[in-house]
Amino acid sequence: MKQEKIEEVAFRVVGDMGGAFTMALGYVGDRLGLFQAVAEAGPLTSGELAQKTGLNERYVREWLRAMVAAEYVNYDPQSQKYLMSEEQAFVLANEDSPMFVGGAFHFTTPSICNTPRILEAFRKGGGIPYGEIGDEIPEAIERFFRPGYVHFLVKDWLNAVPGLTTRLSRGCQIADIGCGCGQSTIAMARAFPASKVLGIDYHAPSISRARRLAATYNLSNVEFLQAAAHEIPGNRRYDLICSFDCIHDMVNPRSTLRAVHEALADDGVYVWSEPNVSAHAHENRNPVGKAFHAISPLHCMTVSLAFQGEGLGTVIGEEGARALASEAGFSHFDRLPIQNPFNQFFALRR
Ligand SMILES: C[S@@+](CC[C@H](N)C(=O)[O-])C[C@H]1O[C@@H](n2cnc3c(N)ncnc32)[C@H](O)[C@@H]1O
Structure with missing residues (x-):
C-alpha cells in the first residue's frame, strides 16, 4: 500500500x-x-x-x-x-435566479433522513413509496428543477428541436407526464397560449399544488390530471409529449414509453430528459455523477421498487434511454445539443 x-x-x-x-x-x-x-x-x-x-x-x-x-x-x-x-x-x-440551488439543500437533507428505512429495504427488498418519501420532497424537487423550467425550457430546450416552438406558437396538444408540481407544464402553457397543455402525475398532492400554481396565472389552456403516466388520455393525439426527470422513477417505465409512442401524433415529438450522466459508473467520477448515483437508492430506485417496479435507478444515461426507446417502438432518437449541468435531453419520433 x-x-x-x-x-x-x-x-x-x-x-x-x-x-x-x-x-x-x-x-x-x-x-x-x-x-x-x-x-x-x-x-x-x-x-x-x-x-x-x-x-x-x-x-x-x-x-x-x-x-x-x-x-x-x-x-x-x-x-x-x-x-x-x-x-x-x-x-x-435568489429564488428566481437561473442558478438558484436552494432546492438542492431542500431535497438532500430530508432524503438522507430516510436512510434507516433504506437500510431495511437493503435487507428485505421493497422500497419507500413516493407518497411516503417525505412531505417536503415534492416541493423540494419542484424548487430544484424550477430554475430550468422558468429560464431555459422554452428558450433553449424546446428550441433545440427544429421548428417545434413555431409549431407550438400556432397551437398544439401538449402532454407533460410525471409533471410533479407543474412548473414545466405551466411554463409551456404561459409561453404557448394557443396550445393546450395537459400535466399528468400520479401523486395527488403534487397535482393539487400544480392546480393552485396554475390558478395564480389565470391560465385557461392548462389542465392537470392525477393519473399514472401510461394512462395518457387517448381521446387526442399529441404534437408534443414531455417527461422531465421521471421515467426512471416509474414502476413500469416500459409501459409508459409504449403509451407515449401510441399517443404521439404521426409527426409529433417526444422530449425526454434524464440526468446528465453515463450509464457506466466508472464514467461518472464527477460531482454530478456522484450526486445522481447516491440519489438513486435513496430516492428514484426506491420509489419504483416500493411497488415491485422495475427500479431502473437514476442513472440510465443515453445508452439506457436509447435501448428503452427502441424497445417501445420509436424509430428516431436524437440527443439534443443542450448544455445543462444536470440533465441530458432526447427527442424521439414515432
Ligand atoms: C423527480 S419527480 C420530477 C417531477 C417534475 N417532472 C419535475 O421535473 O419537477 C418525478 C415525478 O414522477 C412522478 N411519477 C413517478 N411515477 C409515475 C407514474 N407512473 N405516473 C405518473 N407520475 C409518476 C412522481 O409523482 C414525481 O412527481
Missing part, C-alpha cells in the same frame, strides 16, 4: 463528511431564510443577523462560521461582519 493513496481515500471521505454536514446546515439556512437575510442586509454581525431573523444568536453565529468555511458566505475579520458576494447571493439567496 502507498501512504499517499491511503491519505487520498481518507481525505475524500473527510471532504464528503464536510459536504454532508454542510448540506444539512444549508438546509437550515434555506428553510430559515438566513441566506436571503445575509444577502439583503449586506455586512452584518451574527447578533444583527439573529435579531433580523428572530433566531438564537449562538446558533446563528455557528451557522455563519460554517458557511464561511464552506465558502458560501464571506467574513471580514476587522469589522467582524459577514457578507455575501453578488455571485454567492445569486446562487444561494
Whole structure:
C-alpha cells in the first residue's frame, strides 16, 4: 500500500463528511431564510443577523462560521461582519435566479433522513413509496428543477428541436407526464397560449399544488390530471409529449414509453430528459455523477421498487434511454445539443 493513496481515500471521505454536514446546515439556512437575510442586509454581525431573523444568536453565529468555511458566505475579520458576494447571493439567496440551488439543500437533507428505512429495504427488498418519501420532497424537487423550467425550457430546450416552438406558437396538444408540481407544464402553457397543455402525475398532492400554481396565472389552456403516466388520455393525439426527470422513477417505465409512442401524433415529438450522466459508473467520477448515483437508492430506485417496479435507478444515461426507446417502438432518437449541468435531453419520433 502507498501512504499517499491511503491519505487520498481518507481525505475524500473527510471532504464528503464536510459536504454532508454542510448540506444539512444549508438546509437550515434555506428553510430559515438566513441566506436571503445575509444577502439583503449586506455586512452584518451574527447578533444583527439573529435579531433580523428572530433566531438564537449562538446558533446563528455557528451557522455563519460554517458557511464561511464552506465558502458560501464571506467574513471580514476587522469589522467582524459577514457578507455575501453578488455571485454567492445569486446562487444561494435568489429564488428566481437561473442558478438558484436552494432546492438542492431542500431535497438532500430530508432524503438522507430516510436512510434507516433504506437500510431495511437493503435487507428485505421493497422500497419507500413516493407518497411516503417525505412531505417536503415534492416541493423540494419542484424548487430544484424550477430554475430550468422558468429560464431555459422554452428558450433553449424546446428550441433545440427544429421548428417545434413555431409549431407550438400556432397551437398544439401538449402532454407533460410525471409533471410533479407543474412548473414545466405551466411554463409551456404561459409561453404557448394557443396550445393546450395537459400535466399528468400520479401523486395527488403534487397535482393539487400544480392546480393552485396554475390558478395564480389565470391560465385557461392548462389542465392537470392525477393519473399514472401510461394512462395518457387517448381521446387526442399529441404534437408534443414531455417527461422531465421521471421515467426512471416509474414502476413500469416500459409501459409508459409504449403509451407515449401510441399517443404521439404521426409527426409529433417526444422530449425526454434524464440526468446528465453515463450509464457506466466508472464514467461518472464527477460531482454530478456522484450526486445522481447516491440519489438513486435513496430516492428514484426506491420509489419504483416500493411497488415491485422495475427500479431502473437514476442513472440510465443515453445508452439506457436509447435501448428503452427502441424497445417501445420509436424509430428516431436524437440527443439534443443542450448544455445543462444536470440533465441530458432526447427527442424521439414515432
Ligand atoms: C423527480 S419527480 C420530477 C417531477 C417534475 N417532472 C419535475 O421535473 O419537477 C418525478 C415525478 O414522477 C412522478 N411519477 C413517478 N411515477 C409515475 C407514474 N407512473 N405516473 C405518473 N407520475 C409518476 C412522481 O409523482 C414525481 O412527481
